[in-house]
Amino acid sequence: MRVTIKDIARAAGVSHTTVSRALRGSEEIRPETRARIQAIAEAMGYRPNPVARALQGRRTQTLGVVVTRLSDPFHTEVVQGIEMVAQARGYGILLSLSHEDPEKERAIVELLAAKQVDGIIVAASRLGSRYLPMLEALRIPIVLINSHQTGPYIYSVATDNVHGGYLAAAYLIRLGHRAIAYIGSRRGGRSNQDRYRGYRQALREAGLSVRPEWIVKGDGRVEGGEAAMRRLLEADPRPTAVFCYNDLTAIGALKAALRAGLRVPGDLSIIGFDGLEEGTYVTPTLTTVAQPRRQLGRLAAEMLLEILEGRPSPKHILLQGTLIERESCGPPL
């Protein structure tokens, strides 16, 4: 059987109330009895029961985390960031995967709320605004990572996709490219649009025009990038550079280009988005706009904890990506 404060009380010859107070270091208790009780608790191997505490105090010291899937290395790093700060602050993490299914995501959030998590972090939410009432009814703070909503109990941390897209395109332009394609993502939603907008803006400022056949779509994964690149290779004139929605897409694009006998970056420059480790596995290594992924997770968790502890906290944070120059981009030949 597990040791409870009652057991300790009995052993110490005091009431369980006194034990409760002593163990949490209450000031209004005589130092010597406190020390004595703590010693006894230690000796008996006492561990407070978090379930009982939660029932009493309505705090479970647990954060719900919802992610579409872990096989996407992007989320992986985000979750690590969250876990680090949670672990350091004594919070547990209840992890659920939504597999990009909005209905599942909704069910999970409700389930987490039912499980009494203190707060929820959702990465890459697929939930539309029509679910906002539900979220608000939960009366649990929710931090969204890389998606936008506003409302009571809704917070967010995101990277500036417009800025990132601009960064990528501007870099290619600086290298001398004038024919720059974009491989987007069917599933990218708002972030796809924003990166595209940043790209368009950079081209516009440089006085470059975009041919419709240079804008194609993948699925945010390697296969989609490969297929998209194959279509792109048929375009005439062919672009000399490609900005890809994300690194996985770019890796697929790179594979297709190499397979078609192109030299990268000689015949074609490729730039990705995310800053994944995976971009260093390929040859040539992938130039990319890195998102501060771990930072996203860390900030989301810190934000949530601040809210839970009643400290002042911003409602929305926007982070900037940074260019990582590796080998897949160069001047056009």
Place this chain on the structure above:
Amino acid sequence: MRVTIKDIARAAGVSHTTVSRALRGSEEIRPETRARIQAIAEAMGYRPNPVARALQGRRTQTLGVVVTRLSDPFHTEVVQGIEMVAQARGYGILLSLSHEDPEKERAIVELLAAKQVDGIIVAASRLGSRYLPMLEALRIPIVLINSHQTGPYIYSVATDNVHGGYLAAAYLIRLGHRAIAYIGSRRGGRSNQDRYRGYRQALREAGLSVRPEWIVKGDGRVEGGEAAMRRLLEADPRPTAVFCYNDLTAIGALKAALRAGLRVPGDLSIIGFDGLEEGTYVTPTLTTVAQPRRQLGRLAAEMLLEILEGRPSPKHILLQGTLIERESCGPPL
């Protein structure tokens, strides 16, 4: 405020006991009152409080999962497998990362136990046998993934590393190689030894000998594989094929080989272990011995649930890997 069974009781004009029974579909209650109560509960939006249930019933419906790090794609897939079955069975997953630190791992396991998880799954445990007494004292079933311990409350699911190593080496031999190196892992522990043993066995059976300078060590990650391969390239005579501890190591080895101007598989064949997606990102794509990663997670979770529900369950399960022939291996020139 949240709706409780007492609220329902008041609304229905019965005792909370009756409500509790009705909602759980007890037989010993008049069908009409049961239906009436259920209707009221539904109308009031009642959600049972899992915390209260846990306090009363000593079951939290939560599984603790410990993993070294998520940035290793191997674990990622394992966790997905676990999560799938847990979610389907209504269990939550409390995730913690140990970062390969045995002391941290121990602390986490204790913390999870304190949090009253019903069972624990540990992937790639770094805990030595001297912690067994602690684990047993917890009196919580623990399923180890890819590591071996025996004792009460200890279960395991693992892939057969000896067999896998044999598979890899035998394949290279079948292709005609006679000079086959091994890049191990400093951090691989037992699994590194076992894969090495399988490799040795295959060579022995084929009457091949191994030069000491053909056995080098990485760290289980890309950088380590690169460094190890650079050392290997200085060996004289140079091996015509390399078996790598895992895919990340192999990807590093591949990079180093390509960078040294070797053709793969022409000048050098490379085979990995794990079957990661990442192996298809590189050019040439990586031949490998695949571990059934998701299966490992699934089985571990199913095993744990069986144990928790008192159904008969094997104590240890050993799975076999399978060869995936891709492009990085061929006959020696």
Place this chain on the structure above:
DNA sequence: TTGTACGCGTTATCAC
């Protein structure tokens, strides 16, 4: 400074 009594939401026990 310490103890009594009660509540958190649920299930189990034992009456009626």
Place this chain on the structure above:
DNA sequence: GTGATAACGCGTACAA
């Protein structure tokens, strides 16, 4: 069939 009542382990007014 249904209802009091206690119990799970802890925290907290309130009393002493």
